[in-house]
Amino acid sequence: xxxxxxxxxxxxxxxxxxxxxxxxxxxxxxxxxxxxxxxxxxxxxxxxxxxxxxxxxxxxxxxxxxxxxxxxxxxxxxxxxxxxxxxxxxxxxxxxxxxxxxxxxxxxxxxxxxxxxxxxxxxxxxxxxxxxxxxxxxxxxxxxxxxxxxxxxxxxxxxxxxxxxx
Numbered sequence: 278x279x280x281x282x283x284x285x286x287x288x289x290x291x292x293x294x295x296x297x298x299x300x301x302x303x304x305x306x307x308x309x310x311x312x313x314x315x316x317x318x319x320x321x322x323x324x325x326x327x328x329x330x331x332x333x334x335x336x337x338x339x340x341x342x343x344x345x346x347x348x349x350x351x352x353x354x355x356x357x358x359x360x361x362x363x364x365x366x367x368x369x370x371x372x373x374x375x376x377x378x379x380x381x382x383x384x385x386x387x388x389x390x391x392x393x394x395x396x397x398x399x400x401x402x403x404x405x406x407x408x409x410x411x412x413x414x415x416x417x418x419x420x421x422x423x424x425x426x427x428x429x430x431x432x433x434x435x436x437x438x439x440x441x442x443x
Contacts, residue, residue, distance in 0.1 A: 405430060
């Protein structure tokens with residue numbers, strides 16, 4: 278069994294002294310180092326948590342900015358489309374007005390040309406009638422002379438219409 282002798286007492290005393298020395302020189306510094314490491318780790322965890330919260334706030338701010346920019350882009354596009362449509366309508370209206378003006382000018386010019394041609398034809402007909410009348414008055418009226426006069430009239434009338442067609 279277990280004997281109680283001096284070796285056992287010295288062994289217990291040695292163990293107690295060793296325990297006290299280890300506690301003072303080994304466990305104390307190790308515990309202090311562990312406590313400091315725990316403080317550093319806790320501080321790093323707090324900093325990481327703060328940075329994570331900051332990153333989340335920045336992400337939220339970025340998303341809000343992105344949404345705002347998207348809304349502004351959509352508004353700018355809508356405004357640009359509206360302005361482009363207005364400009365298109367204005368240009369189209371101006372083009373239609375110019376086309377109407379050109380058509381009216383062309384119609385006026387055609388009427389003027391028509392009147393010129395009619396006046397010229399009227400003048401030529403008057404000249405032919407005057408010339409024919411002068412010939413009729415100057416000649417005796419016979420069937421043969423009337424036929425000759427009619428043929429000359431047709432020849433001259435044909436000449437003037439040929440010159441107008443040329």
